[in-house]
Amino acid sequence: MNAPDRYERFVVPEGTKKVSYERDTKIINAASFTIEREDHTIGNILRMQLHKDPNVLFAGYKLPHPLQYKIIIRIHTTSQSSPMQAYNQSINDLDKELDTLKSGFEAELLKFSKDY
Amino acid sequence: MEGASYARMPRVKIRELKDDYMKFELRDTDASVANALRRVMISEVPTIAIDLVEIEVNSSVLNDEFIAHRLGLIPLTSERAMAMRFSRDCDACDGDGQCEYCSVEFHLRVKCMTDQTLDVTSKDLYSSDHTVVPVDFSGGDPSSVESADGRGIIIVKLRRGQELRLRAIARKGIGKDHAKWSPAATVTFMYEPEIHINEDLMESLSLEEKKEWIDSSPTRVFDIDPVTQQVSVVDAEAYSYDDEVIKKAEAMGKPGLVEITAKQDSFIFTVESTGAVKASQLLLNAIEIVKQKLDAVRLSEDTVEADDQFGELGAHMRGG
Numbered sequence: 247m248n249a250p251d252r253y254e255r256f257v258v259p260e261g262t263k264k265v266s267y268e269r270d271t272k273i274i275n276a277a278s279f280t281i282e283r284e285d286h287t288i289g290n291i292l293r294m295q296l297h298k299d300p301n302v303l304f305a306g307y308k309l310p311h312p313l314q315y316k317i318i319i320r321i322h323t324t325s326q327s328s329p330m331q332a333y334n335q336s337i338n339d340l341d342k343e344l345d346t347l348k349s350g351f352e353a354e355l356l357k358f359s360k361d362y
Numbered sequence: 363m364e365g366a367s368y369a370r371m372p373r374v375k376i377r378e379l380k381d382d383y384m385k386f387e388l389r390d391t392d393a394s395v396a397n398a399l400r401r402v403m404i405s406e407v408p409t410i411a412i413d414l415v416e417i418e419v420n421s422s423v424l425n426d427e428f429i430a431h432r433l434g435l436i437p438l439t440s441e442r443a444m445a446m447r448f449s450r451d452c453d454a455c456d457g458d459g460q461c462e463y464c465s466v467e468f469h470l471r472v473k474c475m476t477d478q479t480l481d482v483t484s485k486d487l488y489s490s491d492h493t494v495v496p497v498d499f500s501g502g503d504p505s506s507v508e509s510a511d512g513r514g515i516i517i518v519k520l521r522r523g524q525e526l527r528l529r530a531i532a533r534k535g536i537g538k539d540h541a542k543w544s545p546a547a548t549v550t551f552m553y554e555p556e557i558h559i560n561e562d563l564m565e566s567l568s569l570e571e572k573k574e575w576i577d578s579s580p581t582r583v584f585d586i587d588p589v590t591q592q593v594s595v596v597d598a599e600a601y602s603y604d605d606e607v608i609k610k611a612e613a614m615g616k617p618g619l620v621e622i623t624a625k626q627d628s629f630i631f632t633v634e635s636t637g638a639v640k641a642s643q644l645l646l647n648a649i650e651i652v653k654q655k656l657d658a659v660r661l662s663e664d665t666v667e668a669d670d671q672f673g674e675l676g677a678h679m680r681g682g
Contacts, residue, residue, distance in 0.1 A: 252539050253450060264658060267665050281659050287401045288655055294394035298368040330661065330669065335368070337656050342369035343391065344656075348649045351374045354386075355642055358376045 255315050258282050267330065276304075276322040277329035285309060289317040295336040301327035376642075377630075384641035388551070388629045396551050396629045402648040403549045405537035406655075408448075409440035409638040410466060410494050412542075414531040421524045422482075432517050433530055434542045436484050437497040438466075440638040444647055446534045460531060466494040468530040474520035482526055483514035494532060497637035545644055547634040553624035555601045557583070563619045564593050571614065578610035599630060 258264050262282055270276035281288065289307035296305035296319075304322035321329040372391040378384065388396055415430040422429070447454075447464040455461035467490040474480035484496035496514060518526060537544030567575065569586075572593050576584045581600040584607070586593050601622065611619035635641045 256536070256538055257450070263662070263665070265661055265665065267661065267669055269669070284655070284659060287398045287406070287652070288659060290394040291398045291652075292659075294392055295368070330666070334661065337660055339367055339369040340395075341653060341656055342367065343372060343395070344649050344653050346369070347372045347374065347388075347391075348646065350372065351386075351645060351649070354374050354376050355379075358379055 256283050269329075270322075273322065275325060275328055276320070279319045279321070279329075279333060280316055281319065282316045284317050285315070286317075289319065291340055292319055292333075292336055295340050296321060296332060298339075299323075299327070299332050299335060302332050305332075379642060381640050382547075382635045382637050384631075384633045384645070386631050386633075386645075387554070388631055390627055391629075392627060393553075393629075396631070398652055399645070399648050400549045400551055400631075402651050402655075403633065403644055404544055404546045406651050407545050407639070407644060407647045408443040408446070408534050408536050409543050409545045409636075410438045410443050410446070410532050410534055411540075412436065412438070412468065412530045413449075413533040413535065416529045418527040418529070419525050420528070422518045422520055422526050423524075424518050429518060429526070429528075433487075434540070436487075436515055436517075437636040437638045438494050438532055439497055440494070440545065441643070442491075442493050443534050443639070444650070448535070449533045462491075464533060466491045466532040468532060469528075470517075470530070471527045472520065473525040474522055477522055480520045481513065482517045482520060484517065485514035486517075487530070499637060545636055545638045545647075547636050549631070549633050551629045551631045552599075553626065554628040554630055555598050555603070556623045556625055557595050557598050557601065558621045559584075559593060559595070560619055560621070563616050567614075567616070567619075575607065575610055575614065575619070579607045580604060583607070 259282075264282050266280045266282075268278045268280070270278070286309065289309065293305050293307045296302045301324045302321060303324060304320065307317050307319045309317050319333070321332055323329055323332050370391055372395070373387075373389045375387040375389075376384065377386055388399075412430075412433040415426075415433055417426045417429070420426055420429065424432075449455075449464040452461060452464035454463045455465075460467075469488045470482070470486050472480065472482045472486050487496055489495050498514070520526065535543035537546070564572070569591055572586055572591070576586060576593065579601075581597075581602055581604075583595060583597055583601045584593055585596040603622075603624070607620055608622065611617060633641045633644060635644050639647065
């Protein structure tokens with residue numbers, strides 16, 4: 247009867263931003279990114295990718311509540327970098343990794359269907 | 363201000379490939395990426411499934427909503443799904459979701475005229491689009507359940523005089539919305555195990571003890587050579603991380619007899635598809651979806667600008 251629409255779990259409501267950014271008020275080079283309608287799929291790959299960056303001192307994500315369809319990623323970097331730079335870098339790197347994976351799999355698929 | 367790249371170069375190797383089944387190795391990446399792919403394959407790769415049913419006549423023993431639910435669960439060939447539109451953001455039909463860009467229409471008209479029970483199956487569904495039809499399993503394995511009579515998926519059974527007439531609209535959707543849209547039957551991955559037997563300790567066991575130890579594993583991971591009486595690993599991947607052989611070795615007073623570690627950067631995936639998309643295509647679609655999701659979480663220009671202003675302000679506040 248008063249159940250919310252199922253698509254509310256993955257469609258960003260109108261007037262809401264997908265990603266919002268908030269600087270830490272006390273620590274320089276620390277910030278939180280709130281990402282609407284995303285979950286562990288994106289949260290965990292970004293976190294793990296951020297850990298590869300030596301300029302990132304801290305990177306973590308949380309899903310505050312299972313019925314609030316958003317995640318919060320917190321990044322703290324050295325003065326050599328900034329949370330925004332590290333965040334963008336991690337997305338670019340993951341994108342590159344997936345490109346490698348895709349072309350690798352396509353080549354393998356071609357090879358496999360030939361042998362068959 | 364582009365920093366160094368920390369992108370990895372993952373490798374894949376296909377072990378087994380069928381239309382609805384695939385087993386492959388994924389190396390040089392970490393569990394977060396493997397898990398993202400698994401999660402996306404299950405709940406975010408789109409398929410097409412019946413979503414709206416208008417029943418004209420139903421004198422069968424099943425009620426209308428029961429039949430509508432069963433129709434929804436029938437897998438439909440969904441190669442088109444990636445390029446199709448979601449009804450909710452289709453501008454060609456003002457969101458009522460009944461146009462050719464975002465939906466496919468099906469008709470079903472069956473009446474039983476004989477004394478024999480009539481099976482109404484997925485083959486009685488007539489599609490308005492020949493690329494979107496109920497999945498046909500009969501071409502595959504002859505031992506499968508339904509190829510015995512090759513008659514599709516049973517929807518309902520009719521006796522003499524009973525009739526079913528309906529119109530159904532199939533739409534694009536994802537498994538997160540409803541499991542009927544999930545293209546995956548199962549997707550699993552495991553860490554590749556690395557097993558080292560301590561040969562010196564192993565040689566201190568008698569033949570009986572060796573056999574007893576091998577039998578303590580619930581799956582057949584180890585075997586013994588009948589001639590040399592040497593214990594070897596026959597199938598490392600049969601090991602299910604149950605620790606039984608390790609406990610057994612300790613109980614026998616030989617701790618460290620075997621050392622088993624999970625390789626943190628190597629995974630063995632198994633993908634089973636419902637038939638809506640091929641297993642290989644399912645992985646390719648999943649990679650594409652993860653890429654799209656990453657693209658969607660990129661920072662927008664106005665967020666960056668707002669921060670630049672705030673940054674100056676912040677610098678003032680900090681006395682910079």
